[in-house]
Amino acid sequence: MSGRALAVAALLLAGAAAVPARAGPVIDRIAAARAVSCGAEERPGVAAVEEGSDGPAHGLAVDLCRAMAVAALGPGAQARFTVMDAAKDFEAARAGAFDVLFLSAGTIVSQHLADRIVLGAPAFIExxxxxxxxxxxxxxxxxxxxxxxxxxxxxxxxxxxxxxxxxxxxxxxxxxxxxxxxxxxxxxxxxxxxxxxxxxxxxxxxxxxxxxxxxxxxxxxxxxxDPVFLATGTADGRWSAMTAWVLQALVLGSAPRSGWTGAGAAPLAEAATPLGFRPGWYAETVGATGTYAELWAKNLGAGSDLKLPPGPNQPWPAGTMVVPASP
Structure with a gap:
């Protein structure tokens, strides 16, 4: 990033820091519950429950939900996860019951969710x-x-x-x-x-x-x-912005350090503190959950039964998850 761009960024952040972060309705709900509620379609390695089991869900989306909870509330926060496989789950999504959703474009259209969500970046590319x-x-x-x-x-x-x-x-x-x-x-x-x-x-x-x-x-x-997108409801723009920062910071956590990511993801993540994050939220989150690359390896890659290569699920130039601007 050029010196001029850094100066502009510093001015913007200084202005943002002078304005107290105002919690919206979703952030208020999350703070009261001390938990983040997430939902995703069933998909091996992304969101699944062991067949014939009443145990907890597991997968990449589950771990990303946990990261959202830690980033917003701290290490003691809970992540409540629903593997969406019934009509009532999508009715709940249309009603705004979930704080975070992980959905493909096909499901967004077929379940009539397009006007009920704020579409974020891909959280996973199938x-x-x-x-x-x-x-x-x-x-x-x-x-x-x-x-x-x-x-x-x-x-x-x-x-x-x-x-x-x-x-x-x-x-x-x-x-x-x-x-x-x-x-x-x-x-x-x-x-x-x-x-x-x-x-x-x-x-x-x-x-x-x-x-x-x-x-x-x-x-x-x-x-x-076929991307699976991070999505939030339309009621709280600040919360939508926070989830976007968490996802991108986790992805950049394993990106090559060059150009605009030369100092790593932490300084970029701290730029989002005025949204309502605590100072040091990025280190706290990565310490609790790991970076995106580590979550991928655990759930879908070498550390999992699926043994899939990350393919497009990497920062540019290896993949397409984050394409940085020119330095």
């Missing part, structure tokens, strides 16, 4: 992908010409697949399924040469392996990207 058995000679979509390809009907993965097949001029034998259990079984017993789906779902199928312990790999080239 990859639509194709998976084949590890021993398969297939390396690209072109290699699947004439082969059987399985997918879930009516999903974003199907739409991405159809677009890619048309673009590349590849003809395949389509096998569509309405239940993921049927899809898993068909792939694991060899009815499908390949299977298309969300990378998180495919990684879960790969981990399971079915009755024959099938080993699989994802093709390198993705079909499409």
């Amino acid at each position: 990859t639509e992908a194709v998976m084949v058995p590890e021993a398969s000679p297939v390396r690209t979509l072109h290699d699947l010409s004439g082969a059987s390809l399985c997918f879930m009907i009516g999903t974003g993965a199907q739409r991405a697949l159809e677009a890619a097949l048309e673009r590349d001029g590849v003809a395949v034998k389509r096998l569509g399924f309405g239940e993921d259990v049927e899809l898993r079984d068909a792939y694991n017993v060899g009815r499908c040469t390949a299977v298309a789906g969300d990378a998180t779902f495919l990684a879960e199928v790969r981990q399971d392996g079915g009755v024959h312990g099938l080993k699989s790999r994802l093709l390198d080239a993705p079909l499409a990207l």
Whole structure:
């Protein structure tokens, strides 16, 4: 960042610091409850509950919710999380019952939430992908010409697949399924040469392996990207701004230190203190939860069962989570 830009930033922050932070209705609610309430669609590694279990939710979105709570309230704060899989959950979202939501564009539209939320940055970028058995000679979509390809009907993965097949001029034998259990079984017993789906779902199928312990790999080239956005209600602009700062600061926590991030994420995060954060909130939050890269590794990457590469879920230039301005 240039000296002139730093001077402008300093003036802006000085002006902001002179104005007391005024809590809005959501911040008041959070302070009274000493907790942040979050919701997300079910997605392996992002928001899930163990099958047949009444235990707590786990995943990247759950940890990000915890980070929001610590940043807003301190280490003793609670994060209350709902894996949204019922009509009543989306009714609650439309009514503004959640402090933070993690939603794909498709869900925002289908659940009529577009006018009820403030859309933030992507909290996670899902990859639509194709998976084949590890021993398969297939390396690209072109290699699947004439082969059987399985997918879930009516999903974003199907739409991405159809677009890619048309673009590349590849003809395949389509096998569509309405239940993921049927899809898993068909792939694991060899009815499908390949299977298309969300990378998180495919990684879960790969981990399971079915009755024959099938080993699989994802093709390198993705079909499409499908962001899961951080979102808040429309009642409290200050709270929306705070959540955006928390997410971006966590992502930048593992970014290369160059250009405008030359001093690391902490000074940038402290610039948001006038919004209502406590001094030192960034160090406190990272100490309690870790950076975005650490949360990714734990829930979806090398430290998880899914073993997915971060791909676009990294700061630029490795990924697309944060694209910094020119220094």
